[in-house]
Every structure is written in C-alpha cells, then in structure tokens.
Amino acid sequence: MRIVLAYSILLFVGLGLSQVLPALLGDARDAVATTVRLLTMTGLAFIMIRVGFEFHIDKSNLRQYGWDYVVAFTAASFPWVFVT
Known part of the structure; x- marks a missing residue:
C-alpha cells in the first residue's frame, strides 16, 4: 500500500x-x-526492452495471441482515428 501511495x-x-x-x-x-x-x-525504451526480455510465446496457443493483437491494436488506434 505504501508503494501505491508513493507513486x-x-x-x-x-x-x-x-x-x-x-x-x-x-x-x-x-x-x-x-x-x-x-x-x-x-526510459520508455528501457522499460519496453525489459518487458521484451520476459516475453515468452506459447506456440500451442497462437490463436489467443492473434485475438490479443486485435484488442491491443484497436485500443491503441481507435483514439487516434476518432480524435484526429
């Protein structure tokens, strides 16, 4: 709880x-x-590289990764599409 308060x-x-x-x-x-x-x-590049180091693909579940990509893509692109 202290960490949440500090941040x-x-x-x-x-x-x-x-x-x-x-x-x-x-x-x-x-x-x-x-x-x-x-x-x-x-700092952002450092964080993204560290996240990439811990990312492991489970090749038995590729369909779920495809759906996750669609969700992430729409979440990132819709604000730009509808605001600009």
Whole structure:
C-alpha cells in the first residue's frame, strides 16, 4: 500500500510541476522540454526492452495471441482515428 501511495504522490507532484515549470523556465523552456523528452523516451525504451526480455510465446496457443493483437491494436488506434 505504501508503494501505491508513493507513486500516487509522485504522479500528483509531476502533474503540478508540469503546469508550473513552463512559466518559471522562461527562455530555457525549449531546451528543458527537449531534455525531458529525450530522457522520457530513453526510459520508455528501457522499460519496453525489459518487458521484451520476459516475453515468452506459447506456440500451442497462437490463436489467443492473434485475438490479443486485435484488442491491443484497436485500443491503441481507435483514439487516434476518432480524435484526429
């Protein structure tokens, strides 16, 4: 329960900082935004690689993987299709 509380606090702190920092940074905003974007993408790539290391395909159940792909594809693409 402490971990959930800690992550919730970090989430709200990050949300607050994301609203306050652009006004405080002034001209350095673009440089900081580029740095944050680079660090975020690096962290996301690290997470995705770690997930990939632990992924094992059960070849006896390929039909379920096909359906999981359809569900994941629609969940990821529908917001883009209907919003843009």
